[in-house]
Every structure is written in structure tokens, then in C-alpha cells.
Amino acid sequence: MRIIIAILFIMAVMLMSACNEPDCQSKTTNFVNVKFYKIENNELDTLTILSITAIAADDTVFVENLEVSSVRLPLRPDTTATVFAFDSNFGRDTLILTYRKKARLISENCGVEVIFSDLGYSRNDFDSIKVVNQTLIEDITEDVKIYN
Amino acid sequence: MSALRLSQKCSSRQLYGTPAFRDFDPPFGGNVFLKPHRIFLQTLANILLLFVATSGFCQEAGELKIPIDSLKGKFVPTGIRIGAEAVNITRSFIGEDYKEYQFQADIDFYRYFFNVEYGILERTFTSENGLYNVEGSYLRIGPDINFLHRDPDMSALFFGLRYGMATFSDKLNYSYRDKAFGDGTGQVANNDINAKWFEMVAGMKVKMWRMVWLGYTARFKFGVDTFENNELIPNIIPGFGRADETVVWGLNYYLIIRIPVRKEPRSIVLPAKTN
Numbered sequence: 214m215r216i217i218i219a220i221l222f223i224m225a226v227m228l229m230s231a232c233n234e235p236d237c238q239s240k241t242t243n244f245v246n247v248k249f250y251k252i253e254n255n256e257l258d259t260l261t262i263l264s265i266t267a268i269a270a271d272d273t274v275f276v277e278n279l280e281v282s283s284v285r286l287p288l289r290p291d292t293t294a295t296v297f298a299f300d301s302n303f304g305r306d307t308l309i310l311t312y313r314k315k316a317r318l319i320s321e322n323c324g325v326e327v328i329f330s331d332l333g334y335s336r337n338d339f340d341s342i343k344v345v346n347q348t349l350i351e352d353i354t355e356d357v358k359i360y361n
Numbered sequence: 362m363s364a365l366r367l368s369q370k371c372s373s374r375q376l377y378g379t380p381a382f383r384d385f386d387p388p389f390g391g392n393v394f395l396k397p398h399r400i401f402l403q404t405l406a407n408i409l410l411l412f413v414a415t416s417g418f419c420q421e422a423g424e425l426k427i428p429i430d431s432l433k434g435k436f437v438p439t440g441i442r443i444g445a446e447a448v449n450i451t452r453s454f455i456g457e458d459y460k461e462y463q464f465q466a467d468i469d470f471y472r473y474f475f476n477v478e479y480g481i482l483e484r485t486f487t488s489e490n491g492l493y494n495v496e497g498s499y500l501r502i503g504p505d506i507n508f509l510h511r512d513p514d515m516s517a518l519f520f521g522l523r524y525g526m527a528t529f530s531d532k533l534n535y536s537y538r539d540k541a542f543g544d545g546t547g548q549v550a551n552n553d554i555n556a557k558w559f560e561m562v563a564g565m566k567v568k569m570w571r572m573v574w575l576g577y578t579a580r581f582k583f584g585v586d587t588f589e590n591n592e593l594i595p596n597i598i599p600g601f602g603r604a605d606e607t608v609v610w611g612l613n614y615y616l617i618i619r620i621p622v623r624k625e626p627r628s629i630v631l632p633a634k635t636n
Binding site: 314 | 486487488489490491493533535537539540541542545547549589590591592593594595596603605
């Protein structure tokens with residue numbers, strides 16, 4: 214009898230926990246957070262950026278005439294690589310970021326989310342570059358370190 | 362030790378109310394299972410189903426029919442149960458974007474069952490920015506142990522294990538909005554991918570009328586690969602459920618036909634005691 218009661222109890226727990234809806238709050242993003250560092254002491258650097266342009270069919274300018282130590286750049290959602298041209302007080306530099314796109318339907322109510330993962334680079338003209346986060350999520354504030 | 366049990370059917374009230382039942386003394390010190398059982402399966406989750414099944418023991422006036430419980434031939438199957446999942450079939454008829462048909466069969470070896478479950482699923486999800494379609498089939502196999510194996514009706518209260526396998530394809534058409542590069546669309550798909558998982562199950566199967574049975578199975582599913590590295594991360598794995606979870610609960614209700622493959626054990630008839 215104890216076994217029967219135990220099984221009925223397990224089944225009741227199963228029934229109670231059978232339904233739970235997916236979480237609609239997708240935290241994925243296609244924005245990359247880039248921070249600039251001094252190569253000699255590894256401290257944050259402030260750049261005078263004349264422009265940052267994404268090379269595409271229509272070149273898109275994101276930043277103009279700013280003194281910043283970090284920038285937030287969008288990745289192209291239609292391909293798996295985005296080319297950025299930096300024009301700063303250090304000269305002209307090109308950065309090609311590569312990535313994978315993954316998609317999933319969260320639910321009929323929540324819709325589709327696209328995940329940008331496996332972030333890397335195929336070319337850069339900076340002194341040094343390091344990818345510190347490979348999957349882009351809103352909460353993460355630093356994805357790429359650039360050293361000048 | 363051999364055991365004797367009562368088997369001839371009638372209502373429990375009829376049984377308990379008779380002098381023969383009250384005064385019956387088990388011969389040879391053996392076990393006599395006089396426990397009439399009332400099993401109910403009741404309606405759940407908008408649809409049906411837990412039901413009342415009453416079976417019991419009885420005797421014709423003045424006698425008791427008792428099957429002989431012998432080790433000989435115990436593991437020879439007595440019947441095959443073939444069932445169809447009732448909720449899925451109902452939903453398949455009601456909804457246009459959902460088709461699922463699931464069948465199960467089991468065969469008994471004394472207090473153990475061997476189960477085979479097969480199903481097919483085709484389902485479409487429509488959201489504001491996407492259209493997702495999945496279709497595939499699944500197979501689950503595994504044993505059960507029956508805690509009501511002495512029941513004269515062969516009813517079952519069981520616990521068991523399953524190994525599940527699914528082969529399925531899915532695709533997602535979606536649209537996105539992007540302020541920097543402009544809006545666009547995308548399409549991703551998986552073709553004939555395989556999923557495997559394990560289940561712990563518990564449930565009941567109850568005789569309702571002649572060959573007609575009803576039953577339910579609660580499932581704790583685990584150990585699946587959720588395909589997080591695929592270009593399309595599936596929403597549903599046929600037979601498993603939501604693919605964004607590595608642990609999933611499930612519940613199935615079955616309408617079952619039981620086909621006997623051998624006669625019931627031999628029985629003896631005892632005269633009732635009279636004072």
C-alpha cells in the first residue's frame with residue numbers, strides 16, 4: 214500500500230508541474246560592445262573617433278566625432294560577417310567580425326529570437342584584439358577588447 | 362507458498378454482503394485476496410479521463426471460485442494490450458495546426474510489462490514574426506513493473522522506464538526589424554535529425570468492459586540533446602515535448618483494447634461455510 218501511495222503522490226506532483234510557459238524575455242542582441250585599451254598598461258583608453266562605418270551595400274555610419282573608450286556596434290542580421298571601418302586619432306583601421314546566427318521560436322506568444330554566437334574576427338588592423346564574450350546578450354557590457 | 366485468490370467477478374457490495382464472504386476461512390494458510398478495488402480515473406485538463414472502475418470478487422450463492430496461484434507458467438504472457446492516445450487524437454480532430462497520433466502496446470510477463478509506443482507528430486506554430494513547422498515520428502520502448510499483479514482483472518498500477526527516439530524535421534520562416542541595416546527575413550531548417558532521451562513513467566491501466574480498457578501514463582522525461590548548436594534550435598521534439606527544456610513532464614491518456622492470448626489460470630470452487 215505504501216508503494217501505491219508513493220506512486221500516486223509522484224503522479225500528482227507530475228501533474229502539478231506539467232504546465233509552465235516559456236519565458237518571453239529574450240536577452241539576445243545583435244550589438245557588440247567594444248572597449249579600447251592602452252596596449253602598454255592594459256588600461257581603458259579614450260579615442261577620438263572621427264567615424265565608424267559598417268561596410269555594406271549602403272555604408273552605415275554609426276559614430277562621428279566622439280571621444281569614447283567604448284562603442285556599441287550592430288552586427289548585420291542578414292549575413293555572418295560585418296566589416297567595420299574605424300577612422301580615429303590612431304588612423305584608419307578595419308575590423309571584420311564573424312559570427313553564427315541561430316534562430317528559435319520561443320513560443321507563439323513570444324515569437325522568434327535570433328542568437329548571435331561564436332563571435333570572432335577574421336581581420337583587424339589594430340595592435341591587438343581579443344574577443345572576451347562569444348554569445349551576444351544584453352546584460353554583458355564587454356564583448357571585444359581592442360588594444361592600441 | 363502457494364496462494365489462492367478469489368476471481369469470479371461481481372460488485373464488491375455483493376461480495377461483502379454475503380455470509381460466504383464474511384465467514385470464508387483461507388485454506389492451507391494461503392493468502393486470499395478479498396480486497397475489492399475501486400479504481401477511478403477522473404477528468405483532467407479539460408478533457409476526460411480518470412474513470413471509475415470497479416471490479417471485485419464474488420461467488421455464486423453458496424460457492425467461491427478460486428484460481429490456483431502456481432509458479433508454473435507464470436511468465437507466459439496472458440494478453441496483449443493495444444491502445445491509442447485519446448487526447449492527441451481529439452486535439453488532432455479539433456485543431457488544424459496540430460496532428461498527433463500515438464499508439465502503445467504492452468505484453469505481460471507475470472508482474473512485468475514490455476511496452477512499445479509509437480507516435481507521429483505534425484505541428485505548426487504561428488507567431489507575430491515567425492512560422493514554425495515540425496513533423497516527425499517517435500518510438501519509446503521499456504519495461505514496467507505492475508504493483509497490482511494479483512488483480513484478477515489484470516489491472517495495472519505500474520512504474521517503468523522508457524528509452525525514447527525521435528526522427529524529425531522542422532523549419533522556421535521569420536522576419537526581423539533592424540534600425541541599422543533595415544528589416545529582413547530569414548529561413549532556417551533541420552532535416553531528419555535524431556533525438557534520444559529517457560523516461561521514468563508511472564500510471565494505471567484499468568479494465569472497463571470486456572476487452573475495453575482505459576489508462577494513463579505520467580512521464581518524467583530527461584537526458585535529451587536540445588540542439589542548442591543548430592542553426593535552428595527546435596521548439597518541439599516529437600515524443601519529448603519542449604526542446605528548450607532538458608527535463609519535461611508529460612501525461613498521456615489511453616483507450617486500450619486487451620486481446621487475451623491464453624486462458625486464465627485454473628481455479629477451484631470452494632463451498633461456502635454455513636453456521
